[in-house]
Amino acid sequence: MPRISESTVRRLSHYYRALAEVEAEGGDVISSQRLAEREGTTPAQVRKDLSHFGSFGRRGLGYNVAHLRREIRRILGLDRRWRVAVVGAGHIGAALLGYRGFSAQGFDVVAVFDNDPQRIGQVLGAVQVRDVAELRAAAAAEAFDIGVVATPPPTAQAVADLLVSVGVSAILNFAPRKLFIPARVALRNVDLTMALENLSFALTPARGSRRRRAQD
Amino acid sequence: MPRISESTVRRLSHYYRALAEVEAEGGDVISSQRLAEREGTTPAQVRKDLSHFGSFGRRGLGYNVAHLRREIRRILGLDRRWRVAVVGAGHIGAALLGYRGFSAQGFDVVAVFDNDPQRIGQVLGAVQVRDVAELRAAAAAEAFDIGVVATPPPTAQAVADLLVSVGVSAILNFAPRKLFIPARVALRNVDLTMALENLSFALTPARGSRRRRAQD
DNA sequence: TAGATTGTTAATCGATTAACAATC
DNA sequence: TAGATTGTTAATCGATTAACAATC
Known part of the structure; x- marks a missing residue:
């Protein structure tokens, strides 16, 4: 409680x-x-x-x-399996498909979508990249639990909206962009940009140039 | 202050x-x-x-x-550039090399190391994968600011120790493993496993079976 | 001047740490 | 029994939120 x-x-x-x-x-x-x-x-x-x-x-x-x-x-709910759909078959999407820890943790990537004709039809891991236009129909048939946003930032929110509208329970976001989604849908972000900027901050000694001086 | x-x-x-x-x-x-x-x-x-x-x-x-x-x-210290060495040329290492945001943020991946003979010599992005045995000598010549740990968990701590010993100021860790390093070296973790488990927790409604019942 | 909005101080909230009685 | 270690309550700490005087 x-x-x-x-x-x-x-x-x-x-x-x-x-x-x-x-x-x-x-x-x-x-x-x-x-x-x-x-x-x-x-x-x-x-x-x-x-x-x-x-x-x-x-x-x-x-x-x-x-x-x-x-x-x-x-x-932690690791005693069951989750059906995952990935949107975006670029570097990150490909890395996810190649990542064994994913399925070891109970997460099965059952579908990958992209909007680039060059990528559609390619096989990543064990699944074939499909046109994102087919996502709605696929979701109805395949009941995705989790949607992964692995697209460039400008399309991330639209993809999230689409995933929410087809009924996923959770979104894992890799795009360096704040996503706005209903509270009922769980959201976690894996943000490499933020980690880098955090590191850069930690490495930078001369901050606070506007701080008051000793005699103030 | x-x-x-x-x-x-x-x-x-x-x-x-x-x-x-x-x-x-x-x-x-x-x-x-x-x-x-x-x-x-x-x-x-x-x-x-x-x-x-x-x-x-x-x-x-x-x-x-x-x-x-x-x-x-x-x-945030984004007005300068950092020299980054990546250890581990697997899925994650490859994804990093392909990630444009990295260099856009001021981080230049100037070296990649691995211990797998199959990977040594391959070209990722603009750099050639070198034997990790050469890391110490390379560090002396090339002055890495940041080390990235992108190896499997069992070798992560040893790699971190090596990176610390050659004088990096910060470590970015992608291995799902707690790293112990001196306080003077900055550490940030990007942990996909943790994000997944967090998501799994958020998706799991029936927790706390040991919680006291209503009449207690 | 009147309205808007900052920068900062005080109040609140929540998370971490410390302490200790319960008990193996 | 004596020593060890949990589970929980109380004390402390730090971060967020609210309030408001300063000032554009």
Whole structure:
């Protein structure tokens, strides 16, 4: 019932990874202390994050690795598969199709669309690129859960509108552009431009030229 | 002097984009109100963010579009170029090399390394893939500012260590793995797996099976 | 001048951290 | 039992929002 922050969900992903590793290493039980160390956070934070969803540990002992991993898997919804349609068959679209982690995570790319005649008909991964004009009909027949926007910025909003109108439940946006969509549709952005600009900021020492001087 | 939050920097990127568009549309002056609307935030937030760096507007009038854009450009450090070395010439590495936004943002990919003999020698974009064993010598000669980790997770930490040891100032990490590096080296992560898991969480309604029931 | 809008201070909100009783 | 570690409540911290005097 309490709203879960995006930071908490991000950390759950981290814990999930760490637990998979620990399990592979043959670890049986882990404390919030050790789990925190592995992912660069604090024990209190680990316990607080988990407490939003239930009690998964045993006082005095810690957490059963396999059990906690299954629970987080369920919490994150990774115990089912999602049908994904990608719009845009450029560099990013192609990289996504070649990315094995995608399907390992339960995401099946079942369709790719583009509007460039040169790209339509090409085969990426296991699917053939179709004309975006066919997207509406395809959606009716194939029930996409998630739409991926991998087009240039100027067309991103129109593509998002189209995906919303055919009923996707979520959009993953790779275009460096703010998308406006109804609150009922989940939206996450993977923005390389923003990461670069963040990095550039971190690398730039001489900011705040307008700051007051020492004697002020 | 006050520490600037990553959220603030992210929003500066958004404002920068919006200003570029407004300028292209011929807009001369813009209020915090209109700027906020375009990027889905609030006028107070816009003014607060900018106030960390100086006073760029005029009371009663708003902000001069071209001027504010230049100022944010300077704040973000986008008025210079960075020398980037990419390690890992797989799907992601290839997508980066094909990504025009990279160089448009001031980031020049001057070298690509891999350890796969099949990939060494291939030409990606304008550069030839070199053996990662040559990275140390190349760094001495070519002075990389930024290292990009685009390898599979198991080698990501070792690659990061190598990049730190040859003196890069920042690392951009695409591997779904927490990297531990010295505080003096800036780190940003672009994590597709995390975005997917976040989306999966948002799509999953039946969480918190361990939550107390109504009568408790 | 009157209306508009900034820059900044104060109030609110939410997330992180600390502390500790419960209990294995 | 004694030591360890959870789950949860309280304290702290930081970021967002609201309010308003300054001023174009």
